Amino acid sequence: MLARATTHALVGLEPRRVEVEAHLQPGIPGFAIVGLVDRACQEAKHRVRSGVVSAALEWPVNRRITVNLAPAELPKESGRFDLPIALGILAAS
Numbered sequence: 905m906l907a908r909a910t911t912h913a914l915v916g917l918e919p920r921r922v923e924v925e926a927h928l929q930p931g932i933p934g935f936a937i938v939g940l941v942d943r944a945c946q947e948a949k950h951r952v953r954s955g956v957v958s959a960a961l962e963w964p965v966n967r968r969i970t971v972n973l974a975p976a977e978l979p980k981e982s983g984r985f986d987l988p989i990a991l992g993i994l995a996a997s
Contacts (some may be wrong), residue, residue: 926992
């Protein structure tokens with residue numbers, strides 16, 4: 905399953921559109937975030953999972969989760985992508 909969400913990243917003072925694509929497929933469980941993300945965005949994997957579970961929502965089990973933040977050439981920083989990532993995963997599941 906594939907789900908898309910739209911958000912924005914700040915480049916200086918200008919907002920730039922970022923597409924969040926969440927893809928779930930059967931297989932060995934895993935969670936990858938791709939698209940020129942920094943360390944804080946990589947840590948979103950833990951924050952998003954614990955947030956979804958804490959909200960008593962169902963986390964997809966036995967699924968390989970891949971989240972793409974596009975465009976790839978745009979640097980993504982901080983934890984501001986946690987909510988769109990969570991919404992994408994929930995919509996795809």
